[in-house]
Amino acid sequence: MDIINILPDSVANQIAAGEVVDRPAGAVKELLENAMDAGATQIDLVVKDAGRTLIQVTDNGCGMSDSDARLCFERHATSKIHKADDLFAIHTMGFRGEALASIAAIAQVELRTRQHDSELGTEVTIEGSHITDQHPSACPQGTTLAVKNLFYNVPARRNFLKNDKVEMSHIEEVFRRITLIHHDLGFTLTSNGRVLYDLKAGSMLQRIAGLYGAAYKERMFSVEEETDIVKIRGFVSRPEYSRKTRGEQYLFVNGRYIKHPALSAAVEKAYADLLPEHSYPSYFVGLQVDPSRIDINIHPTKTEVKFVDDHALFAILRSAVKRALGQFSLATELSFDTPEEFNIPPAPSGYVPPIPKVSYTPGYNPFKTTGSQTHLKMEGLERSKKIEAIEQPEDIEEMDMQPAVPAAAACMQLQGRYIVTPLSSGLAVIDQQRAHERVLFDHLSSNQPAAASSQTLLFPVNCTFSAADADLFNELLPDLQSHGFAIEAMNQTTFVVTATPAEVKEEELQGFFDQMLADYKGATMQKYRSRSESLCTSLARQMAVRPGTVLGQEQMQQLVADLFACPMADTSPSGKKIITIVKPEELLK
Ligand code: ADP
Ligand code: MG
Numbered sequence: 001m002d003i004i005n006i007l008p009d010s011v012a013n014q015i016a017a018g019e020v021v022d023r024p025a026g027a028v029k030e031l032l033e034n035a036m037d038a039g040a041t042q043i044d045l046v047v048k049d050a051g052r053t054l055i056q057v058t059d060n061g062c063g064m065s066d067s068d069a070r071l072c073f074e075r076h077a078t079s080k081i082h083k084a085d086d087l088f089a090i091h092t093m094g095f096r097g098e099a100l101a102s103i104a105a106i107a108q109v110e111l112r113t114r115q116h117d118s119e120l121g122t123e124v125t126i127e128g129s130h131i132t133d134q135h136p137s138a139c140p141q142g143t144t145l146a147v148k149n150l151f152y153n154v155p156a157r158r159n160f161l162k163n164d165k166v167e168m169s170h171i172e173e174v175f176r177r178i179t180l181i182h183h184d185l186g187f188t189l190t191s192n193g194r195v196l197y198d199l200k201a202g203s204m205l206q207r208i209a210g211l212y213g214a215a216y217k218e219r220m221f222s223v224e225e226e227t228d229i230v231k232i233r234g235f236v237s238r239p240e241y242s243r244k245t246r247g248e249q250y251l252f253v254n255g256r257y258i259k260h261p262a263l264s265a266a267v268e269k270a271y272a273d274l275l276p277e278h279s280y281p282s283y284f285v286g287l288q289v290d291p292s293r294i295d296i297n298i299h300p301t302k303t304e305v306k307f308v309d310d311h312a313l314f315a316i317l318r319s320a321v322k323r324a325l326g327q328f329s330l331a332t333e334l335s336f337d338t339p340e341e342f343n344i345p346p347a348p349s350g351y352v353p354p355i356p357k358v359s360y361t362p363g364y365n366p367f368k369t370t371g372s373q374t375h376l377k378m379e380g381l382e383r384s385k386k387i388e389a390i391e392q393p394e395d396i397e398e399m400d401m402q403p404a405v406p407a408a409a410a411c412m413q414l415q416g417r418y419i420v421t422p423l424s425s426g427l428a429v430i431d432q433q434r435a436h437e438r439v440l441f442d443h444l445s446s447n448q449p450a451a452a453s454s455q456t457l458l459f460p461v462n463c464t465f466s467a468a469d470a471d472l473f474n475e476l477l478p479d480l481q482s483h484g485f486a487i488e489a490m491n492q493t494t495f496v497v498t499a500t501p502a503e504v505k506e507e508e509l510q511g512f513f514d515q516m517l518a519d520y521k522g523a524t525m526q527k528y529r530s531r532s533e534s535l536c537t538s539l540a541r542q543m544a545v546r547p548g549t550v551l552g553q554e555q556m557q558q559l560v561a562d563l564f565a566c567p568m569a570d571t572s573p574s575g576k577k578i579i580t581i582v583k584p585e586e587l588l589k
Helices: 009-020 024-037 066-071 084-088 099-105 155-160 164-179 204-212 261-274 310-337 378-391 394-398 432-445 467-482 506-523 531-543 553-564 584-588
Strands: 042-048 054-059 108-114 121-127 130-137 142-148 186-191 194-199 220-226 231-237 249-253 256-258 283-288 412-414 418-423 426-431 454-464 486-489 494-501 579-582
Touching: 009 099, 024 042, 024 054, 024 099, 024 142, 024 164, 042 164, 066 121, 066 130, 099 108, 164 186, 164 194, 164 204, 194 204, 194 467, 204 220, 204 231, 204 283, 220 310, 231 310, 249 261, 261 283, 261 310, 283 310, 418 432, 418 553, 426 432, 426 553, 426 584, 432 531, 432 553, 454 506, 467 486, 467 506, 467 531, 494 506, 506 531
Parallel strands: 042 186, 249 283
Antiparallel strands: 042 054, 054 142, 108 121, 108 142, 121 130, 186 194, 220 231, 231 283, 249 256, 412 418, 418 426, 426 579, 454 494, 486 494
16 A cells, blocks of 8 residues: 655645744745845835734845746745756855745745836735735835744744744844845834834944944954955954953854854954953954855755865964954054043133042051951952952052052153052052043942032933834933933933033043943843943943043042042952052062
8 A cells, every 4th residue: 555645835845944934033034135135225124023923024126027926935946046056156145945935834925026127016925835816016116025924824833932022132133144244235124113223235334333333333443354265354343342252243154144163263263362261252254255165055044154265264364353453452552652632621720729639548458358348348349359369469468558648649640541659568550541440430339429420511412222222221211310411311212411420521422322232231141240230330431531631630649549449449340450569679670
């Protein structure tokens, strides 16, 4: 008795769908790729309920003819390759002819499409692989494909979807992987009626800023290289903006996001010891190689790639990143010698400088973590232990950190960056920025009323964020208010700022908040104890005086005094060393 039968297409397609579309984000990827393959310059993605109810992609690409509009839902129906040889010279994102057949097997799909040379387009409705309707339609040139009720006929899959937040984050990740490298195309992403991203065609750096916030423009530097086997273009993060997770690491080959552990290692190796342990750089790097020198066909979801020249690629990539890093550090060193920011206004005539107020705790030893330091909270304790373990020389306990003649100790500024002042144990070299960061951080996190340092702006400043960032900003508003900002929401995405702490530069407000949000988003993955700690760290870092800022004698004395009044005077909130002591015996040498 024969027992073998051939499965109907609808069943075969449903089985195949499992490989291509395991969750809404899988369908999103396929539809966006089809739109790009169709030569579109503007692509709009709309989702409802994280793609469960609706995934719709509209493009202004080449469109399809009446019969192609039906044929595209057949399995192995593709216009992108014709023969086996074509597999070795793939120039399109798709080529398997599986995606639409798979999606149509597990959803209700509506396709509207028009080619540029036809007056009328066509509309096709297909459900569970069966075309239920086709009729002419007056639609714009290009294609709109709407996928409704994904997995409506596959309850097992539907039930295994995670909550909307998780599914939406997968969709956003797919969106980033595609839009980052295709920055020359315009994209929008609308979720439940709200525009989350509206990305205009532009440079890669503009795209990074569009996705992650304007602050990223200052965090990145560019990597470029061109050799016979590869062309490299991209951006990698400045070492100080490394992160505690490998989240923002994107490699692309020929316009396609890939995972390639060896090439990722090449980028990280280039940083060598520029990064603290367990910190990772962010990078967005695109490689362009001859399509015949790669094999992108070894994995169904196509993120793994094999290169013929992987050893050479590794070396080229590493040295390109390394060179960019080298140029970068040279550039910052040079800028210390030529301070540009002289932002201390001349005193008005007749102005009598006030006698500097100095407050410090005379008996205080910042390195002593027990005994009289009753005000030292558990948090401080834990931290100073950790820090001692990291970087204190053994004889630190004996070091006397009191200013020699506190109120009068003269300070000298070095390279617009360091404050040099005598202590009884030697000459202290203090990093002014880190010192200020520490002072501000302690002040901000002490929850003292901030009114004293708050200043009302002459003209209110408007700041605008993406919808997702605006949500976050709203969440942080109460904290910001308690730190001396006066902010009101004008509409969903725009906020009016009427007062700020004195240290915040009004003309940099937008960048200030963008950076704060970027830090905050990054911080959720880092090991901050609380959201308020992460916020204070970010605010303090941004409000602190920058290297190159010339400080007056009083300002330096005040800063030194404030610093020594902090329980953790030796380390900045981000864990960097603030003070180096040059001992008398070293001076003797
Ligand atoms: P593949 O992309 O691998 O060819 P798909 O199933 O994704 O397979 O698409 C099948 C075919 O449908 C494509 O080869 C293309 O000819 C056509 N097609 C799909 N989406 C679009 C679109 N947005 N615009 C124009 N043609 C499209
Ligand atoms: Mg496709």
